[in-house]
Amino acid sequence: MPVTGDVKAVDASQPGDSQVQVYAVAPRDGATPNEVVDGFLESMTSDDSDFRTTRKYLTKEASRRWKPSAGTTVLAKAPNRSDRPIHEGDHSTTEVTYTLTGEKVATVDEQNAYQPLAPSDYSRTLHLVREKGPDGKEWRIDFVSDGLVLGQSDFKRLYRSVNKFYFASGLSDAQATLVADPVYLRNRTDPATGMDTVTQAVRSLLRGPTDWLRPVVKSSFPAGTGLKKGVASLTPDDRNVLKVPLDKKADGTGQRSCRMMASQVLFTLRDLTSARVEQVELQRSDGSPLCVLAADQAEEYAPDRSSGGPDSQYFVDAKGRVERIPGSTRGSGEPEPVSGPFGNGALRVSAVGVARDEQSAAALSQHNDALYVTSIAVDGELPVPAVTSLAGKAEDRLTAPSWDGRGDLWVADRDPKNSRLLRLPQGKGKPQEVTVPSLDGSRITALRLSSDGVRIALLLTKDDHTTLKIGRIERQGPQDDAQVSVVDLRQAAPQLADVTAMSWSGRSRLVVVGKEQGGVQQVRYVQADGSTPSSGVLPGVNQVLAIAAADDDQLPLMADTFGDGIVKLLPGDNWQTVLKEGSALVYPG
The missing domain is CATH 3.10.450 (Nuclear Transport Factor 2; Chain: A,)
Known part of the structure; x- marks a missing residue:
């Protein structure tokens, strides 16, 4: 404790350690x-x-x-x-x-x-x-x-981002896939209040999804289900088992539905460092077990389970062929050409999108005017183009393709005279035009689909500025003949005046390359709700042209750069060169 020196005013909202705790003080007698x-x-x-x-x-x-x-x-x-x-x-x-x-x-x-x-x-x-x-x-x-009014630094100290999980609508139980719904919960340190983060997260999960995501997800919990009256706090026991007493509305739930409910709880609590939960036991209102589910059993509902391969990296070599770096090598393996016409030189490729099962891929021709879809697991002939663009310039033609978690292929035609977003169900058949009612005069210049299949990230260009927006994918009608639209676009990186590249990186996070107004290029993470994590800015790298990330955050972040070729960034490390020649690197999806 200093005993000499000047007394200085301190802004209460200075950035600081998130562990700092502020205690409220009641007004003194005669306060002004x-x-x-x-x-x-x-x-x-x-x-x-x-x-x-x-x-x-x-x-x-x-x-x-x-x-x-x-x-x-x-x-x-x-x-x-x-x-x-x-x-x-x-x-x-x-x-x-x-x-x-x-x-x-x-x-x-x-x-x-x-x-x-x-x-x-x-x-x-x-x-x-x-x-x-x-x-x-x-x-x-x-x-x-x-409501409350807080400075940004106090908000970051007091609140933490938590992903709640719900099931994508329109899928059978066999296809059930969890979708992350990010919310901000206030950090609490006194579990006796019932407001610790675990209890808050479960209560928020039971209240249902946020309004933005609600039209495309559903909860397995019966409507109106809450915690049993009198439950103030939820704490895992010494075996990392969390018992969740529910009220009467859940008493009659069947085993299949109960397991799905328990998986929602397990995934919601997975990222909370304050509680390591290995097993969830949901209880009836009388305290008897409703069902028990272990963390590994919940994996059947994981958002990224559609990826049947090892998440290899794929890129286009100097001769326009698609090559693969085996996923088991974490970006350090020897590249090898894929099977089929994309790897044998039958088509000179400019960009590629690989299906999440790594059995097939879609690739653009050298000048972006045609999209082809074929197997990369077995040899075959080059098929006829699935989509073509008539735009005069290569930069106004087709975007790099992307696959969603349901196996559908997406691409946009940037033709100023006929700009459109297209979807090929299961990568086959006639392309279906997807309506995007809220484009407001902007043109789609790049796209990426989330692993859960209910969100799309779009780079939109208007008045010489490119911004990142997230849209909700709504499907009407039968699954095999659905009418699809992208609605309710919202800003995902409003602090960046121009965004040049992006990729999904996990269940509700993106990695983005862009510039603030008058600033220099930076690589940073943003949440799907547009918030920026406290550790969002990544080490700098020169002139990034494209970026690629996997659903597994232990796999390296990859970037296509001007001058340094393809580089990678592993957690806790610096950027390292992988290939001097090569471009358009992607992970499956």
């Missing part, structure tokens, strides 16, 4: 209006259970009305309050109003769903009155908007 406002804002950043101390800055009526769970407004920095309050008429001794201002960058709604925003001005008022208390007249806030 400035102290009441500052104390109220500071206590919002604390670990105050149910904001009991925070509410002491409010009048009794305002405390009763205020709903902190209504949502969170995230500002670039902690909110600024006006230095001088506005005194109201002749009531300057009994009423004052303060203005809170800042730059709004995101919101978190009542469902804990994060929404990034283009930076905009924020302004709200706090109204204070002088009311009678047990120790005389005290200043208290009698008007405040519902």
